[in-house]
Amino acid sequence: MTEKLDAIIVGMNVAGATVSKELASLGVDILVVERLSKDRIGEKTCGDGLEKHEFRRLNLPIPKGDFIIRDITKGELIAPDRKSSIVAQAEGLGINRYHFNQHLVKSAINAGVRIKDDTLALSPLLEGYGDSKRVSGIKIRDKKGEIEKIEAKMVVDCSGLFAKIRNQLPISWWVSEKVSNEDTAVCYRETRVLNYDLDELFVRAYFSEDVAPGAFYWIGCRDLRSLNIGVGVLRVPGYPNPRRQFYTELLPRHPFLKKGKITWKSGGIVPARRPLECMVANGFIAVGDAACQVNPISGGGIGPSLFAGKLAAHIIHKAIEKKNTSIEFLWDYNLKYNHQYGFIQAGGHAMRLGLFSLNDSDINKMLGAKLLSDEEILYAIEHGKLQSGFTSKLKMARKLAKYPKLLLALRKMQIHMEKARSLYLEYPETPKDFLEWRKKVRRFFSIR
Ligand SMILES: Cc1cc2nc3c(=O)[nH]c(=O)nc-3n(C[C@H](O)[C@H](O)[C@H](O)COP(=O)(O)OP(=O)(O)OC[C@H]3O[C@@H](n4cnc5c(N)ncnc54)[C@H](O)[C@@H]3O)c2cc1C
Known part of the structure; x- marks a missing residue:
């Protein structure tokens, strides 16, 4: 069966829930396809932190709700020898990531978003030739195992780092840039509960080549008894597995954690680079981790995904109204994202x-x-x-x-x-100057 929609969104975590909610509120006819069942969205490996400065910078309201566990007022950076540290007066929120995501999903559904959960987006559909070749929908496999083609004027890839749709677009398209493993960090995280109260609440990030080569490891309190503990390792050939590092390097350095009861364990990969050089194509936009919209130092991607989700929705709405979903029309998304946040990510990279x-x-x-x-x-x-x-x-x-x-x-x-x-900050105003700009960016980052 073929459905004709204004937009189809792949993935309903932070980016997908935001784009879809905004689009539904603007009266755009959309459908979300999510591989997990609705009640499992948000089961994600996370540091469980939100940085308030990002919300202020991006003009987003500071999140409120019962998914907030606590205020974070300081963060510590610990030297490898653990003799010195820097204590920064941070302003953050500790969240329950699952409840936070469920809150986003429910708000989207309340705004009228239709979701096909337990459904896998398989590949993009393309139509047209030459410069007017465009994305015209996706192929999916639903919960009964049936394969279906869904046509839409816009496809929005919010499927996370592996960018299921983007990564299958023609290789010559600018949006098909490959994200190298070396620009991502693989993490292993556990939450553990102690059988006594700690003296104080803390969030500590530790530098150590022996434990977390190319990244850092962290120990953060959710409350006085429960902790979020993780190791990130840059995905460079020959670098160790973060789970092994957790057990052979991290725990021996912090023996008090060994007695904690494990309440959750999982792995995840986070982009640690500047945003994708081009995030749009004819009939297509990538949002969130699918476009590498994460702070490369802190690993914070929730704020940028919320911001980019809103931005993408407003541009898609306009494109549908004007019946113009060409790369030229969607370019404003590249420009506005990079002028508001992409340049900070580039500096962070x-x-x-x-x-x-x-x-x-x-x-x-x-x-x-x-x-x-x-x-x-x-x-x-x-x-x-x-x-x-x-x-x-x-x-x-x-x-x-x-x-x-x-x-x-x-x-x-x-x-x-x-x-x-x-x-x-000099991101080209139109696609015409993109290749010249990209040459400069690639030259700059390849010699670093
Ligand atoms: C270890 C770790 C710690 C982190 N800590 C923090 C933190 O403390 N604070 C912070 O702000 N950020 C943190 N982040 C980053 C943050 O989690 C991401 O930036 C954010 O989740 C991006 O949201 P997203 O919606 O773009 O992608 P994702 O969260 O990856 O969501 C993608 C969605 O798409 C779905 N999907 C995937 N493939 C398909 C498919 N083929 N068909 C249908 N659906 C599909 C998935 O099921 C998922 O629901 C952390 C990341 C990691 C890995």
Whole structure:
């Protein structure tokens, strides 16, 4: 059976629930296809944190609801030798991720969204030739195992990092950019409950090449007895499995966790790079992890997905109204996303490359000697740049000549972050200038 719709959305986690709710509220005829059953959406490996600064920057209301577990007022970054740390006055929320996602799903359904759950999107449908070739729908397999083609004016890929539809579009399309494994981190996480109360609530991120090469591991309190513990490892060939790292490296370093009762364990992969260079094609938009819309340093992707979901919905609504779903018409999505948040991700990508090229001994020195202060690190995560004040301190520190190599590396990182941000702030206004821009971006990131 063939249905003709305005838009079909693949996936109903943060991105899909947001796009679909907005589109339904705007009166657009849509359907969501989700591989999980409705009540399982949100069973996701997560750090369970929301950063308020992202909501403010993106003009989103700070989430409220009984999915909020607690306020987070500080975050600690711990050096590999665990002798020094930076305590940043963070502003965040600890959430129950499952309840948060269920809240988004219910709000979307209340707004009139129709969902086919337990249904797998299999592949895109294409029509037309040459430059006017477009996405015209998707093929699905429903809960009874029946294969069906669904036609729509727009297909919205919100299926997460593996971007089920995007990754099957013609290789020559700009949107088909491959995300390299090295730009993603694979994580293993458990929640554990202790049989006694801790003295205080904390969220700690630990640098350690031995435990979490290319990324970090974390221990965060959900409350005084229950903890969220995870290890992230960059997906580089030869790097270890994070689950093994959890048991052989993390637990021996923090023996108090061994007694905790495991209440959840799962793995997940998070993008750790700038956004996809182009997130649209004729009749197609990618949103959320499918477009790599995640802060590359913190791994926070909920705020950007909520923002991009709303943005995509408004552009799709206009495109349907104007009967123009061409890449040229949808380009505004690329432009607005990159001007509002993509440039911060680009700076964060450069920061990740700089930070994780340092070895443990450098990071011990950096945190021990407070070469970067707590405010500077927090600012860098939030803005994708190091504050200009860092340079003058650098000069002063240089006089000390104690860590010349390390300071040089930090200065280089600062310059790269600035450059990466400006490249994304110069995102081309129309597709005409895209290839020239992409050449510059690829040259910049390939030599980092
Ligand atoms: C270990 C880890 C910790 C994280 N911690 C945080 C954090 O603390 N704070 C934060 O803000 N972000 C965090 N993130 C990032 C955040 O989880 C993601 O950025 C966010 O979930 C992106 O939402 P999404 O809807 O784009 O994709 P996803 O959450 O990946 O959702 C994709 C949806 O599509 C469905 N789907 C997939 N394939 C198909 C298919 N073929 N057919 C139909 N449906 C399909 C899936 O079932 C799923 O429901 C973390 C990520 C990881 C891996």
